[in-house]
Amino acid sequence: MRTGTDLAAVEDVLEGITAHGERYLSRVFTPRERADAGDDPERLAARFAGKEAVLKLLRPDRSDAVPLTDVAVVHDAVGAPVVELTGRAAELAEAIGCDTIAVSLSHERGLAVATAVALTDR
Structure with a gap:
């Protein structure tokens, strides 16, 4: 478990x-994340924390540049947050045998927190 x-x-x-x-928004968030969050700074901060939590779980090398947009924290059909990986983030997940990453988000009083959990083969 990671x-x-x-x-x-x-x-x-x-x-x-x-x-x-727009330069910041498009470099950090996917169009779907922005749509789900309505560009609300609190909701975007929660997604930012989610992205960072996922990257900590994936543990890329210091020299491994993983674009933040390779990790998307979006809503599923019932509004729960889910993680979608592309590019280098997806490669890292595959390398450790990780099919699904669960994420929990919260924001209050100017802070946002996220926790990501995954079962891996390695």
């Missing part, structure tokens, strides 16, 4: 949006 947890400040996400606008 786990990852992350805490993100809503203020940091808001500062990224304010300073860099």
